[in-house]
């Protein structure tokens with residue numbers, strides 16, 4: 376009875392993984408398809424769609440914009456989110472729990488709602504700078520990831536370490552940079568990674584805030600699919616997948632995957 | 641700086657809001673002395689330690705250390721070593737990295753730092769673990785790393801905040817002896833904080849008994865045990881038998897006290913009519929009329945329990961509503977439970993204090 380239950384849960388786990396991974400596998404296979412329409416079984420492999428990526432109209436600016444927005448909003452979110460997390464954990468604020476919940480709340484809000492709200496708000500206050508508006512929106516998107524991870528990291532952080540550093544000869548500033556920052560480095564890395572990915576593939580918020588000239592990669596990709604549904608987009612997706620895997624491997628080397636998934640300390 | 645004390649604490653007070661946590665604390669320590677702050681939870685031990693370290697600024701009072709006035713000096717210029725209860729080891733550095741931390745800040749030559757780290761690690765028997773990450777150490781090893789890190793910078797004074805309390809009992813007792821030998825051998829001046837009286841007795845040249853933000857008594861362990869200055873010091877260190885009563889007659893060097901259990905004499909003059917606590921240490925007490933001399937106090941009681949322990953028997957006697965445990969040699973016959981006995985002890989070993997609540 377017990378073994379039967381174990382086998383069943385193992386089968387279900389494998390099934391869930393297959394279900395989650397299957398679309399990715401299809402996308403990767405499709406990107407190597409020799410024909411414009413992807414068929415199974417395939418009749419060979421080709422890199423022609425990868426070759427066409429560079430020629431996609433507006434691809435490089437969109438990629439550049441996405442990376443730029445993700446990098447800048449992640450950097451801002453790391454600074455602001457960490458300071459806010461310190462206030463939530465250490466500030467002896469009244470309603471500190473409510474404050475922490477508020478910081479993380481955009482995670483729970485549908486991106487569509489956030490996008491529309493920001494669009495109308497920017498219009499109402501007469502804020503007409505697409506790039507800056509996009510950055511503000513992505514700061515809101517990325518901030519909760521940083522705040523959540525840093526609140527968790529800081530509540531495990533022993534602030535006596537700072538006292539120890541002070542008595543060993545560190546000034547306050549040195550204590551922060553020589554002890555607190557390195558001790559929290561794994562949290563910073565995880566927070567930064569999640570924030571970057573959340574910004575990089577954000578569609579529902581961005582769609583409301585982009586104009587013809589400022590289009591991020593996800594928006595551009597949807598446009599390509601509508602215009603010409605050939606495997607070029609599958610090739611782009613596969614490259615993004617590859618980039619993400621590389622990032623994850625680096626992060627795993629640095630801090631361990633289980634810690635990122637939150638399944639262990 | 642006019643005084644010769646290595647560490648001088650004068651009139652230090654600290655309040656948090658309405659609560660007075662430290663109340664005009666005075667503490668002078670000689671170079672190489674080991675002093676323990678002993679007291680119950682919340683009496684201000686950690687706060688005093690943090691004031692000495694510079695992590696908390698006192699409201700009033702002055703501090704001097706190694707001939708410098710450090711009252712307003714930030715912690716990073718005081719040259720104190722602190723071993724924290726949680727050890728507070730840096731998780732991103734290995735053992736050697738932790739020990740070298742303070743030396744690196746002093747920008748010493750690399751070779752000199754390495755030599756010092758090796759020497760200090762040898763002192764705490766951790767040479768073999770220099771490259772270990774902190775998370776791969778046992779509690780006892782972490783304690784040693786914390787000690788090595790604090791000693792590496794050759795501090796003017798080393799402060800220990802319940803540094804041994806996280807260790808299990810056996811390891812703790814071994815560490816007490818070893819730590820004392822080590823500190824004595826390098827001539828360190830140290831302040832320990834503990835609420836464990838045995839640790840205080842083992843580790844210190846002098847013990848400061850703290851009570852509600854004050855130092856009740858600062859004395860060597862023997863004086864503290866034999867001549868406690870307050871009834872709090874009496875009850876906090878060692879076993880004692882205590883009765884409350886009222887002084888009915890007094891003359892220089894003697895008071896006569898009426899207690900619920902009978903009349904007692906104590907070798908100290910108190911104002912007639914004052915409420916007092918009379919006490920003695922159980923080891924001064926003996927059983928039976930035959931043993932009483934003219935210089936003894938005596939009280940009648942009932943045997944409530946007898947425990948045979950081989951070399952000795954413990955006879956618990958109920959006197960009024962207090963209990964006194966008297967030791968007898970194991971060979972001699974203990975009185976049966978329920979029997980009426982007389983307990984005596986020398987008047988010279990009788991302690992007397994003003995009743996609690998008075999200065």
Ligand SMILES: Nc1ncnc2c1ncn2[C@@H]1O[C@H](COP(=O)(O)OP(=O)(O)OP(=O)(O)O)[C@@H](O)[C@H]1O
Nearest residue numbers: 656659661679680681682683684685686687688835
């Ligand atoms: N930062 C602070 N703010 C307010 N009150 C404080 C603060 N630090 C300490 N106290 C109070 O001061 C009193 C003494 O604290 P302290 O930590 O010095 O006690 P302690 O003797 O070390 O006790 P323990 O044996 O439990 O460690 C306590 O009542 C504590 O609540």
Ligand SMILES: [Mg+2]
Nearest residue numbers: 685686687801
């Ligand atoms: Mg304490």
